[in-house]
Amino acid sequence: MGADELLAEIGELATSLGPAVRPAGSQQLLRSLTETARQLFGAAACSLALLSEDESELIYTTAAGEGAGDVTGLRISSSQGIAGWVVQSGQPIAVSDVTSDPRFSRETAEQTGYVPRSILAVPVETPQRLLGVISLLDRDAGRPGAERDIELLSLFADQAALALASVDAFANLGRVLLGALAQGAAGADLVLALRAAADRLPGPDRDLAALAAAFASLARSGTAERRLALAVLTDVGDYAGRRPGRPR
Amino acid sequence: MPKIDLPIDKDWAWGGYSGAGVTVAVVDSGIDAAHLAVRRVDRAAAFEWDPNEQEVASTEGPHEDLFGHGTACAGIIRRAAPDAALWSVRVLGRRLSGKGMVFAAGLRWAIAQGARVVNVSLSTRREDYFGLFHEIADEAAFAGVVLVCAANNVPAPTYPAQFSSVISVAAHDGTDPFCIDANPSPPVDFGAPGIDLEVPWLDGGTIVSTGNSFAAPHVTGLVARMLSKHPQLTPYEVKTVLRAVASNAGGKDGGCHGG
Numbered sequence: 001m002g003a004d005e006l007l008a009e010i011g012e013l014a015t016s017l018g019p020a021v022r023p024a025g026s027q028q029l030l031r032s033l034t035e036t037a038r039q040l041f042g043a044a045a046c047s048l049a050l051l052s053e054d055e056s057e058l059i060y061t062t063a064a065g066e067g068a069g070d071v072t073g074l075r076i077s078s079s080q081g082i083a084g085w086v087v088q089s090g091q092p093i094a095v096s097d098v099t100s101d102p103r104f105s106r107e108t109a110e111q112t113g114y115v116p117r118s119i120l121a122v123p124v125e126t127p128q129r130l131l132g133v134i135s136l137l138d139r140d141a142g143r144p145g146a147e148r149d150i151e152l153l154s155l156f157a158d159q160a161a162l163a164l165a166s167v168d169a170f171a172n173l174g175r176v177l178l179g180a181l182a183q184g185a186a187g188a189d190l191v192l193a194l195r196a197a198a199d200r201l202p203g204p205d206r207d208l209a210a211l212a213a214a215f216a217s218l219a220r221s222g223t224a225e226r227r228l229a230l231a232v233l234t235d236v237g238d239y240a241g242r243r244p245g246r247p248r
Numbered sequence: 249m250p251k252i253d254l255p256i257d258k259d260w261a262w263g264g265y266s267g268a269g270v271t272v273a274v275v276d277s278g279i280d281a282a283h284l285a286v287r288r289v290d291r292a293a294a295f296e297w298d299p300n301e302q303e304v305a306s307t308e309g310p311h312e313d314l315f316g317h318g319t320a321c322a323g324i325i326r327r328a329a330p331d332a333a334l335w336s337v338r339v340l341g342r343r344l345s346g347k348g349m350v351f352a353a354g355l356r357w358a359i360a361q362g363a364r365v366v367n368v369s370l371s372t373r374r375e376d377y378f379g380l381f382h383e384i385a386d387e388a389a390f391a392g393v394v395l396v397c398a399a400n401n402v403p404a405p406t407y408p409a410q411f412s413s414v415i416s417v418a419a420h421d422g423t424d425p426f427c428i429d430a431n432p433s434p435p436v437d438f439g440a441p442g443i444d445l446e447v448p449w450l451d452g453g454t455i456v457s458t459g460n461s462f463a464a465p466h467v468t469g470l471v472a473r474m475l476s477k478h479p480q481l482t483p484y485e486v487k488t489v490l491r492a493v494a495s496n497a498g499g500k501d502g503g504c505h506g507g
Contacts, residue, residue, distance in 0.1 A: 051344070054345070055343070055344035055345055056343060056344070078343075078344050079314065079341055079342055079343065079344075080314070080315070081315075084315065085277065085315040085316075085317055085340065087344070088277075088315075088340045088341070088344060088347065089276075089277075089317070089340055089369060089370045089371070089461065090370060090371045090372045090373070090400070090406065091369060091370065091371055091398055091400065091459060091460065091461040092400070092401055092459060092460075093317075093457060093458070093459040093461060094457060094458040094459065095455055095456070095457045095458075096444060096455075096456035096457065096458075097455065097456055098455075100449070100453055100454065100455050100456075101316065101449060101450060101453075101455055102450070102451055102453075103316075103450060103451075122401075125372070125373045125374070126373065127373050127374060127375040127404075128374070128375070129374070130344075130372070130374065147421065147443070150401045150458070150459070151401040151402075154400075154401050154402045157402075158402065158404075
């Protein structure tokens, strides 16, 4: 099989299987996380900003509370502001009155229409990757236990990092498929290359890649076979969901 | 905290001395030399990643503070050690890429050029930086250079604060810049003021802020004072002296809180 055919197969495979293998609910989890943090800290808003692919920007992907609608999707440079310093230095920080930082006030007023008084920001990072920053605006710093807020928000940051890591695994699955292309170009069959790539993956990703390999086989079998496989899988899925004692 | 049975108190440690002859490097976002709390920056070098050449590029000469944090640290250090020489080693503020390499280059420059104390209000959890930062921490210790690092608040190792060869500092709610607590549980070594502090910031102003990254420069300033009085001390002896003068050592009550 030539490289061009492999590329076409991989493209079709990735497109068809995207919904099947993408982790479910990660965005809902992150939204729930930011809203939970917002309430727990008595804050006006909580947001999660993630580094762009080239790390030049922070993209506000998830927000809860004041200005959430306006801030979601906002992109700021990772080279400026309190969030930028937190992500670059890896250090948490809380500022009581950001309005005394003239640079901060101008940026946020222009872009979200909500200018906070206080901000607490901690980095979102795993031992493998720096992901972004989670921020609280105008939290209730007078609550009992508020002196441990940086530590507490860091626990939320860890949870966010775990949720994001599962999304990453799906993104890495795509890279695995592309890596298989390189192998395939040397003459190996796509299915064999995928299985070999699946073997190299740790933990649950192996199952996803094996699933992808199984679908690749089915895809070559024909339309009727694909429909039968889908019907069977749907029935199995329904059955598994209904079994007593299984968590939904 | 057990008492260290040595005739060391704050007067022995730094009494009558204010940092003269000691160079302190602030590895951070730059320092605003015009800020009243800083007054003077004796040397400055900026490091950033050059994506075209795929290497670290450095520029010596005055530069601005790109975030404000470096100026805050410099002001805190200047207050404790008014006569120390302050160097700005800017490793933050431009692109994020290559930041481990940029940090290493900045730190190695400071050590090679003769800085005696380095304030490092930076940390990373990334395991692929473990080896590099460990190597640099060793290089500093072997060269007699004291690294004072901000601890992190996460229940996981962060570097370089994690390493035993550096002095790691977390924030407490005390307000006396000459009052530090010794922490009985590693890896954090000391507590210093870092909660709701008014610190120098951008445009000549101040900001009220909280973070371990402000506690570290308090200890940096004290180390600079100590080394101007006792220039022969090794980094390990410096840590011992800090332990001896900690307010909670030797059965003294309360520590620095509420002070």
